[in-house]
Amino acid sequence: MPARKAKKKRLIEPLDIRSQASPLGQFWQPLFELPVTFPRIYFDVAMGNVIRNPNVNSTVLMRADIYQEMVNDTIHYSKTRKVDLADNWLTHNLSDTEPRLYTIPGYHVSSYVVRRNVPRNPSRDSVTNQTCALYTDLTDSDRLVVYVAHLLTPDACPFYLPLARAVALLYHVDHRGATCSVHYMLYENTPPLLARDANDRLIRVGLHLLNTCVKHSMGSQSGYTKRVSHDQVVDRIEFQDRYIALKHKYSASLMANWVEKTDPTKHIFEDLGIAAFLIQLWGSMYKSPSDFEFVDLGCGNGLLVHILVSEGYRGRGIDARKRKSWETYPKNVQECLHEQLVVPAVLKNDLPEFDAQDPYLHFVEGASENTFYVGNHSDELTLWLPLLDRPFIAIPCCSHNLSGSKHRFVTPGQAQVSEYAALVDKVAQLAEKAGWKVEQEMLRIPSTRNAAIIGRKKFGPPADIAKIVADEGGAKAWVETTRQLRHTISGH
Ligand SMILES: C[S@@+](CC[C@H](N)C(=O)[O-])C[C@H]1O[C@@H](n2cnc3c(N)ncnc32)[C@H](O)[C@@H]1O
Structure with missing residues (x-):
């Protein structure tokens, strides 16, 4: 029997209002309408967020850079308008930054934003400017958002925008209650909405815009706020532009x-x-790539090392087990990858059976001051990253204790948090104990295990690492546990 599909929670079916006249005037054609119960303030909040984050409506878009904004009759110019675009990016009419505002009878513009839409792949989809204007009516009960793309001709319309002069979302209150509706101002000589079927792109996009608008307004009413904290350590625009450049250069x-x-x-x-994140982070820490060396502990297939070394950074990758990929990288990258077992130096004295001459063992000690440790999903090593006395980034994945055994941590006072969240908390807690000023970032990467704990600066006197390890129950079985890794086939 085929598995039953989980039921998707749907909004009420919208009303097709194409045969009615649009309240926005003769140039507009209405499309769909939904009755709503939220007060207009939640429409304002949700639309303000969607205007700043167009990626909410389109997966093709990565972000919007705000050029200028008019609030309370004052125009503010944003510093993001000065962001340089890479040479290989497609652009259309970007010098046209004057707001495009339509006169709509019964409504007046209360604020507007001129934004630059940045797609995920700007060498395929053009970067364009767009005006997003918020209107109110004379009694201040309605709200209207009008999007106008700054296109020179309809042919220049990129895939991520609906092919129309303008699209509007209206929050309207009358004797029936409140409704949200979507309306288009079409180009001349294009079929009217009434003549289009349900699969027509403008119809589908209109429906999607209306549903997103209502869903997000309801979300803001119920107090839903995203818990994740992005862009705390590295600027979003700098990160995203670097990411696009690296994708363009290497992904194919x-x-x-x-x-x-x-x-x-x-x-x-x-x-x-x-x-991309590390390159921007290092840019804020070191004057030049020659000022430091990174070591990727538990580097697995070595891909991160390959990208970073190819970008001109000095570094190495160490893993208990070499991978097939290593041989596919250029010679200079291969030379940076080492099949060794990383052993924190603090364990040396506890474990007299160690053969300190065994070339398979890589004791982490005496690293140069300018070493930066990377632990990306490095599992058995994750908790050790903050204890190695050098700046680090730890991106945790599977939960292991300091002995390298699988372990489920519990965040004190928060029994409900997931195993993953408790592991992230544990790394941060150990980092703090080791004297790091702990920074955290939810990386903008396609992974649900995207929390990063970063230690760039230390405070206070040097921490007693052996005591921290002892307080955590020691790490006696470390070598026995981790030696097995050489013969373990993992999914990474
Ligand atoms: C989950 S994989 C992640 C690999 C890679 N960083 C990635 O994200 O694709 C964890 C890796 O850490 C390595 N590892 C764990 N403890 C280690 C240790 N003490 N010494 C060397 N490698 C270790 C394992 O061999 C494994 O390849």
Whole structure:
């Protein structure tokens, strides 16, 4: 028997209002309408958010850079309008930054934003400007958002925008109660909405815009706020532009040459995102790439090392088990990858059976001051990253304790948090104990395991690492547990 599909919670079916006259005037054609119960303030909040984050409505779009904004009759110019675009990006009419505002009888413009739409792949889809204007009516009971793209001709309309002069979302109150509706101002000589069927792109896009508007307004009424904290450590625009550039440069050849059994799309885009983040982070820490060296502990297939070394950064990757991919990288990258077991130096004295001469063992000690440790989903090593006395980034995945054994942590006083969240808390807690000023970021990468804990600066006197380890129950079985890794086939 086929598995039953989970029921998707649907909004009420919208009313097709194409045969009615649009309240916005003769140039507009109405499309769909939904009755709503939320007060207009939630429409304002939701639309304000959607205007700043167009990626909510289109997966093709990555972000909007705000050029200028008019609020309370004052125009504010944003610093993002000065952001440079890469040479290989397609653009259309970007010098046209004057707001495009339509006169709509019975309504007046209360605020507007001129934004630059930045697609995820700007070498395929053009970057365009767009005016997003918020109107109110004379009694201040209605709200209207009108989007106008700054196109020179309809042919220039990119795929991510509806092919229309303008699109409007109206929050309207009358004797029936409140409704939200969507309306288009079409180009001349194009079929009217009434003549189009349900599969027509303008009809589908209109329905999607209306549903998003209502869903987000209801979400803002119920107090839903995203818990994740992005862009705390690295600027979003700088990160995204770097990510686009790295994707453009590497993704096609990496996909073509993938030799692992694992999913290439998952690894490639995740590691390109992490590389973009690290490059921006290092830019804020060091004057030049020659001022430091990174070490990727538990580097797995070595892809992150390959990207970073190819970008001119000095570094190495160490993993308990070498991977097929290593041989596919250029010679200079291969030389940076080492099959060794990473052993924190603090364990050396506890474990007299260690053969300190065994070349398979890589004791982490005496690293140069300018070493930066990377632990990306490095599982058995994750908790050790903050204890190695050098700046680090830890991106946790599976939960292990300091002995390298699988372990489920519990965040004190918060029994409900997930195993993953408790692990992230544990890394942050150990980092703090070790004297790091702890920074956290939810990385913008295609992975649900995207929390990063970063230690760039230390405060206070040097921490007693051996005591921290002892307080955590020690790490006696470390070598026995982690030696097995050489023969373990993992999904990474
Ligand atoms: C889940 S995989 C992640 C690999 C890679 N960083 C990635 O994100 O694709 C964890 C890796 O850490 C390595 N590892 C864990 N503990 C280690 C240790 N003590 N020494 C060397 N490698 C270790 C494992 O061999 C494994 O390849």
